[in-house]
Amino acid sequence: NVVFAKKGLAERLTREGRNSPADLVFTVDIGRLMEVTNKDLVQAVESETLQKNVPVQYRDPENRWFGLTTRTRSIYASKERANLADIQNYEDLSKPVWKGRICTRSGKHPYNLALIASMIAHHGEAEAKTWLQGVKDNLARRPQGNDRAQVKAINEGICDLSLGNNYYFGKMLNDKAQVAWANSVHLTFPNQGNRGTHVNISGVALTKHAPNKESAIKLMEFLTQDYAQSLYAEQNFEYPVNTKVEPSSLVKSWGSFKSDTLPLADIANLRKRAAQLVDEVAFDE
DSSP states (O other), X not given: OEXXXXXXXXXXXXXXXXXXXXXXXXXXXXXXXXXXXXXXXXXXXXXXXXXXXXXXXXXXXXXXXXXXXXXXXXXXXXXXXXXXXXXXXXXGGGSGGGTTOEEOSOTTSHHHHHHHHHHHXXXXXXXXXXXXXXXXXXXXXXXXXXXXXXXXXXXXXSOSEEEEETHHHHHHHTOTTTHHHHHXXXXXXXXXXXXXXXXXXXXXXXXXXXXXXXXXXXXXXXXXXXXXXXXXXXXXXXEESSTTSOOOHHHHTTOOOOBXXXXXXXXXXXXXXXXXXXXXXXTTO
């Protein structure tokens, strides 16, 4: 039995307790995986297969969760109005050249919190706060909508840059109503000249009271092996967490990139402070 969730996952497992029928939880973002981990709702899995197939930065140090796919937090840039030389790094988003030219979803969204947390990890709280204030000062409008809505805004001339996960590019290219949005932007991979692009995951964890533990672990292992990883790559426009498996041809056409190797567990530990910074600079107001 499987629980797929973006919201309310921890609450459901807590409510069901030992009576929960769930063996596995699948969710997106390191923050949601850490939430169920910190609330003692999942258990460790000792598996040589998982250890071999999932790079260390994409799994819990105590083996309580494992990444299944990776996704970049990319910068989408207008083909017509954005000079890519001015947007090589996440740090560039705070530069005055982008005043009134950036769109984004809420700073409190898990995808943005993870990026902000990574900025804290690399630069410290004070510098990360200054950067976040600079990004806020450069916004073309109040944060709103989802990642695709920001690319739509670029296409409509409302802004010139946005933050978004890479797989949305593939989804837009495969949607007749949205392909024009995708064709109006470059998908970029920031910080290639230094630490690499921030990467998040979708992942899986074994519930604390899994009624079918042995079978559930076998499924976890299967999902990190070549066949299942290839399916993920083709269907979701994400990157396989197993480095032996190639991305889909479409995703590969976007180019290769260097990933930030900062362990996601370290980023997760800074999410609370990241959320506080969002409030302190009144990012969403």
